[in-house]
Amino acid sequence: MYSAAGIVTQNKAQLPAKVDGIMGLWYYATGSAVPILNVLRNNTLLSRNMIGIWLQSTTPNGQSGGSAGGEITFGGVDTTKFHGEITYVNCAGERPWSIPVGGITVGSTKINVNRALAAIDTGTTAMLVPRVISDAINGAIPGAIRVTTQEGRWYMPCSGDTVVTMTFGTLTFQIPYTHLALQSERSKTQQGDYCLSAVMFPSGSNVP
Template sequence: MRLWSTTTLCSLVASASCIVAANAAGAFRIPIHKNTHYRPNTRARAFKTLKKYGHHNRLRARDFGRQPITDVENDVEYYGIVGIGTPPQMFKLDMDTGSSDLWVPSMKCDHHKCKLHSRFDPSMSSTVTELGTPWKIAYGDGSTVSGHLAIDRLEFSEITIPNQLFGMADRESSAFLEDVVDGVFGLGFPGLSALVMEDAAGAERLVNGPISDTVLGSIMSHELIPAPIFGVWLGNGDGPANDPNGGDGEFIFGSIDTTRFEGDLTYLPITHPKFWQVKVQGVMLDGVEMSGIHGETIIDTGTTLLVFPIAQAKKVNKAIGAKSDPWEGWILPCDSNQDGSIDFVMGGKTFSVRRKDLVREKVKTNPGYCYSAVTATPGDVMVFGDVFIRNNYCVFDVENMSVGIAPIRR
């Protein structure tokens, strides 16, 4: 029996009684683990975002938002554990709402750094179907991942998808090889996918069933969860020590966790059919409106920083006391005012990021200065990454094409 029609109404009104019912109906959780090798690297995270959204070399519009590239510094902070194959081979994957594709390294990726990652071995899976279709993603700076497509069983949390299309990366450029995660678990819309089967009908005959080209499409088409939504909580490191939920973050598929946020969720309509993109009506700093800063933003778990168009980034950084260094990017005194917040008006409600979260790690070449969590893009769309999501619980509603946001419970 299909449950979406009733449970989705719950997500729209965000009432506690409905949400509890959705939890009881069989939602699935996947913990997000903290990277024990994490080293803050704001410069790398800023450049990663530019590469991800095709702005580091002003790529063409059709390349906007494609597969993320992680920079050479080990600066991926959260990942989920995902299984592929029968029996499942386990991978640390970047849970990324800013891209749509699933890919992992293959055994053919024989670079010595690739061997440090978990690699998918088709000879160890009784359910894999390898396709001859080549797969490649290229970026303007020359960074690439290439290989071939395959179909196999996918497991995460308690969800199983029998015929999931994924990329087997036979070759990776240095940006990927240096990353602590093994691959990417895209949770964006199917229209953003770069994985294309040459003969979809023939592939379905091979596996004797339908094939899902994206994880998000798989969850929806198979109706594997009680409601077509998923909630994201990222630990901010300052919660109570005796927090019974524990962990470093969580994706919950099919429901939301009301213990993680305050008040009601505000649902914002998607403004672009490919991205989790919503409208920003205004920005305030310590309660004072900053003129001329508005537009649209992508809510992206695969991005670390707050990313603004160049003119807006300059205005925000100047307001928080940051300056642009020709070598280091935006930096500010480490002892900058860390009280108050930067506030974003969306859907008529205000959602905050603490000023203390705008001051990142120390700049080695400039004593007394730290990196700013606000960076610039030559594009015209903002990107709110983990800095925002650590301060605000986010719900991604597929059926109603909306994002729900509420302040996290501290």
């Protein structure tokens, strides 16, 4: 996950003319480099070994529902940004911020995730998955079509009511349809308006 000073929306990043650098919130050392989170922890600068991230949600057309931007809290969380209790899920695997996927459903269709891990990353609005899972999720959405000339990316009707859920730990989250159909990537067809699916196979990846 990376962050930079500037305004980041669903479609683009507006950065200042001069950016001094990019700070990656990684906590595994690479070579002689020491990640910033490790520096903060080793110097007891964090009241708790955690970070809290809040991002302003957007409306279906990609515009901010309030003041643009977000917030990061080092050493804790901003309790004004959520309701209820925090549910913790242990990280798994060898990559930071990766947690087990408990399940994915599209309508009444259960997707076989085969003990997959999800990297919780604020750097993209897309859900990057192996091709077989992308095809399974998109293929279960009524009206969705696969475009073979675009590395197998999918398009779906821009409006719909298909319910997609993802389970992590003991919590199940429902993904709004308008967050699956990227409203900024819209094309008019004889069947109506179609939008690029946010569930996609990463370009250049060799994962089947």
